[in-house]
Amino acid sequence: MSSTAATAVRYVGQSVKRLEDPRLVTGHGRYVDDIMLAGMLHVAFGRSDLARAAITRLDTSAAEALEGVHAVYTAANLNHHNDSLRSSLHPPETPAPPANMLADGDVRFVGDPYVMVVAESRYIAEDALDLVDVEFEPLDPVVDYEVAADSDTLVHPELGSNLAHDLKVPNPAQREVFAEAAHVITETWHQHRQTNVPMETRGMVASWQPHAGVMEVWASTQSPHELQHIGARVLGTGEHKVVVHFGDVGGGFGQKIFLGREDMAVLVAAKLLAVPLKWIEDRRENLLASNHARTEQMTVSMALDADGHFLAADVDQLEDDGAFPLGGPASPGAMATMLYPGPYRMGPVSWRARTVYTNTCGRGAYRGPWQMESVAREQMIDRVAREMGIDPLELRRRNVLRPDDLPYLVSTGLTYESTISPDKTLEQAAEMIGYDEFRAEQSKERERGRYLGLGIALYIEPTSMGMGALGTESAMLRVEVDGHVNLFMGTGSHGQSLETTMAQLVADELGVRPEDVTLHQGHGSGYGFGTGGSRSAVIAGGAARAAASGVRDKVVAIAAHLMEASADDLEVADGVVSVKGTPTASMTLAQVAATAYKDSDALPPGTEAGLEHTARYKAPPAVHSNACHICTCELDPGTGQVTLLRYVVSEDCGVLINPMVVDGQIAGGVAQGIGGVLYEHCVYDESGNPLASTFLDYLLPTAAEMPDLECGHVVVPSDTPGGHKGTGEGGAIGAPPAVFNAVADALAPFGVYPNRQPLDPDTVLGLIASAGN
Amino acid sequence: MADAIPVSVTVNNRTRRGLVEPRLTLADFLREQALCTGVHLACEHGVCGSCTVLMDGEAVRSCLLFAVQADGSRITTVEGLAPDEQTLHPVQEAFRDCHGLQCGFCTPGFIISVAAFLEANPNPTDDEIRHGIAGNLCRCTGYQGIVAATRQAAAALREEQP
Numbered sequence: 001m002s003s004t005a006a007t008a009v010r011y012v013g014q015s016v017k018r019l020e021d022p023r024l025v026t027g028h029g030r031y032v033d034d035i036m037l038a039g040m041l042h043v044a045f046g047r048s049d050l051a052r053a054a055i056t057r058l059d060t061s062a063a064e065a066l067e068g069v070h071a072v073y074t075a076a077n078l079n080h081h082n083d084s085l086r087s088s089l090h091p092p093e094t095p096a097p098p099a100n101m102l103a104d105g106d107v108r109f110v111g112d113p114y115v116m117v118v119a120e121s122r123y124i125a126e127d128a129l130d131l132v133d134v135e136f137e138p139l140d141p142v143v144d145y146e147v148a149a150d151s152d153t154l155v156h157p158e159l160g161s162n163l164a165h166d167l168k169v170p171n172p173a174q175r176e177v178f179a180e181a182a183h184v185i186t187e188t189w190h191q192h193r194q195t196n197v198p199m200e201t202r203g204m205v206a207s208w209q210p211h212a213g214v215m216e217v218w219a220s221t222q223s224p225h226e227l228q229h230i231g232a233r234v235l236g237t238g239e240h241k242v243v244v245h246f247g248d249v250g251g252g253f254g255q256k257i258f259l260g261r262e263d264m265a266v267l268v269a270a271k272l273l274a275v276p277l278k279w280i281e282d283r284r285e286n287l288l289a290s291n292h293a294r295t296e297q298m299t300v301s302m303a304l305d306a307d308g309h310f311l312a313a314d315v316d317q318l319e320d321d322g323a324f325p326l327g328g329p330a331s332p333g334a335m336a337t338m339l340y341p342g343p344y345r346m347g348p349v350s351w352r353a354r355t356v357y358t359n360t361c362g363r364g365a366y367r368g369p370w371q372m373e374s375v376a377r378e379q380m381i382d383r384v385a386r387e388m389g390i391d392p393l394e395l396r397r398r399n400v401l402r403p404d405d406l407p408y409l410v411s412t413g414l415t416y417e418s419t420i421s422p423d424k425t426l427e428q429a430a431e432m433i434g435y436d437e438f439r440a441e442q443s444k445e446r447e448r449g450r451y452l453g454l455g456i457a458l459y460i461e462p463t464s465m466g467m468g469a470l471g472t473e474s475a476m477l478r479v480e481v482d483g484h485v486n487l488f489m490g491t492g493s494h495g496q497s498l499e500t501t502m503a504q505l506v507a508d509e510l511g512v513r514p515e516d517v518t519l520h521q522g523h524g525s526g527y528g529f530g531t532g533g534s535r536s537a538v539i540a541g542g543a544a545r546a547a548a549s550g551v552r553d554k555v556v557a558i559a560a561h562l563m564e565a566s567a568d569d570l571e572v573a574d575g576v577v578s579v580k581g582t583p584t585a586s587m588t589l590a591q592v593a594a595t596a597y598k599d600s601d602a603l604p605p606g607t608e609a610g611l612e613h614t615a616r617y618k619a620p621p622a623v624h625s626n627a628c629h630i631c632t633c634e635l636d637p638g639t640g641q642v643t644l645l646r647y648v649v650s651e652d653c654g655v656l657i658n659p660m661v662v663d664g665q666i667a668g669g670v671a672q673g674i675g676g677v678l679y680e681h682c683v684y685d686e687s688g689n690p691l692a693s694t695f696l697d698y699l700l701p702t703a704a705e706m707p708d709l710e711c712g713h714v715v716v717p718s719d720t721p722g723g724h725k726g727t728g729e730g731g732a733i734g735a736p737p738a739v740f741n742a743v744a745d746a747l748a749p750f751g752v753y754p755n756r757q758p759l760d761p762d763t764v765l766g767l768i769a770s771a772g773n
Numbered sequence: 774m775a776d777a778i779p780v781s782v783t784v785n786n787r788t789r790r791g792l793v794e795p796r797l798t799l800a801d802f803l804r805e806q807a808l809c810t811g812v813h814l815a816c817e818h819g820v821c822g823s824c825t826v827l828m829d830g831e832a833v834r835s836c837l838l839f840a841v842q843a844d845g846s847r848i849t850t851v852e853g854l855a856p857d858e859q860t861l862h863p864v865q866e867a868f869r870d871c872h873g874l875q876c877g878f879c880t881p882g883f884i885i886s887v888a889a890f891l892e893a894n895p896n897p898t899d900d901e902i903r904h905g906i907a908g909n910l911c912r913c914t915g916y917q918g919i920v921a922a923t924r925q926a927a928a929a930l931r932e933e934q935p
Contacts (some may be wrong), residue, residue: 036805599834
């Protein structure tokens, strides 16, 4: 790539303080709700309080008559703009629920939007919602996803079935092994409904410029280009007419990759009214009607020989898609089942993945969308270990993939590259937690009536998946006349610190300081799918490196010419080009840039004026990272309360760009996993009423519940530029089974074994009460 | 619609006068009339703490108060903490040093809460820190950096005090 020796690594690997932070810690971030445009009006949606009902009357005249109300929209006057609302990841040929912005004739889950008010303030808009005259005829809903496939009641009559997907891949070899195996053990593992809960809810400001035909959009999004792409389709205009401004985004965890029905309705209404509109989802809407996830179960059978070696597995996954899955009815079930073998020699695997519709909030991507593979597998391994009387760490040691096994072709069709290190992370985590010492303490304490538990979770995560729309990212890098570097990228950083980490990569590649680089996202950047799926470090990073490398070549060529030196003798560091060993012979990047723009006759013959380069990086099919989580807990048998004592993570994300940021990503994911197993639950009653509509019912972990996290790093560089691997989702993949296994271990003296979450105090007490039955 | 009521609130040492509806929350007043958009709304029902501001020196949730209740009071928002444009408040500095924020949305409320907490308890134990900040929710950090930042800020503030 570079014609001269690469610049020394100076900033990659350092915990560089974040460039984002000065504005964010002083309240000067710019989130979507901070956009206030002259004449801007406010949007509120009226939503169904019933899980399934026909709309028998909908009269908006009283709402329209309220002072301060500018428009009231229903399906009748908005949905004709429904053209294809499908996401880039949703193939047009797959059947999908009707893509209505507003419910048309009937409502299909509590929270289904059926009316939209535009008014001078959100207060007035909500007043107007109270004046909408609506009548519903309640219908029996489908709430329980376990019976949805067989129900005569259809969530979407248009589709003729509640079964959205049913993918079966039997493997005859698996059946043969099962017939001969010493042990075949079966269990069904259940996860429960949770939701992403970014602290900033969804929201959008949209401003239409009539005659110019331009829609300016400010949005809380992970994917500015997906918004531009779908927005143009919804508006029936060219993508160049949809200008997406990207500011600060207050978290997403997958929720803000795809456009919601409300987002599209706001875009259409802003065009119809030609007035800037703002919609900020409130927390109740976010908890009830944005997206849910993890409502799923996996039935697993594993065959083992007498020594506890895994021989084969049969995996059957069933997941709830809700009514209107965010981003389309694509299901992660196929991935979850294909990934079930994880970091082990698993033998032949048969698998099946089904997804069903129910009259509940739609499923959406949530950090590690297919983590059920690790949940089911790691919980199964502990279960098997208990049944066979083998220590769970020892059982993993007997089966974990080791360097001699790599590269490894998994029975389900995946290939693991030689750069994974599950055995090393397993051992590092075991050492960090002091495994043997804990086991000794545990048995001693059990005799004293203290119930301690330890849980292990080991996993491999496919990151940076280089397929389809996800396959590439671009970077346009320009050294400006004064030597400052502007970097334009298709990412959508919403907490991942890309303004800092991309600047670190560019700093090393180009030879500047991170603070000399400004990342610009959204309008002006080249197409990219945005930030999610643990893809930015490898894919966006690959593009940033390539763009910087291209510019560096030119910088060196120009400087060599101006300094009458050989390009091979030059080095670039901290914005200064100098002759190696002769630091006095130097010129600044600003001087090179000034020449490139303002004195182009002085450039080497044939050199194009200016100092910029655009590059696009295409990722390999997947870059696998791996990690091991081990935590310990104490269980109070009187109250059912679980307290986490220690939590260690050993991970391999290849070369760390910024260790502080990596540890931060892990910690956030772990907190979500802990919350998921112990506290968080989107409860529905049997009529389809959601019972967790506030933060008093949907319990997020606080600082008081989180243990100190200890992170260890194994660094096996990937084969991609820089040697990085993705790590954003991993914490949320490893934590649920680690916590679950720890609680199950603490319950061992009672002779009971849980197979479903959440493990809240009631559930734990119920398990203890069932002991001996 | 109820009649508008005049209020006068001193926000970050600047007096803001306005005519407000009785139902206008203090948070909306601060954001939309005083233009302190660092006051963030993440639940609007008093649980998450993102909208925390100091009212006459005491940490309050501005989503649970009406603007009219703040008439005549002195409010400090996160924008009012740093002594000047080149210097961060020790709590802000500590959040940056310790990676106490990722997306930054809960951060203003946390910083105000931590500043108030350390005013009341300048030398807290880790357990006191964890319980002292348990009234604020963060979804990104797992609180690791926030607890560390509170520890660092406590030490820095103690050093500032003679």
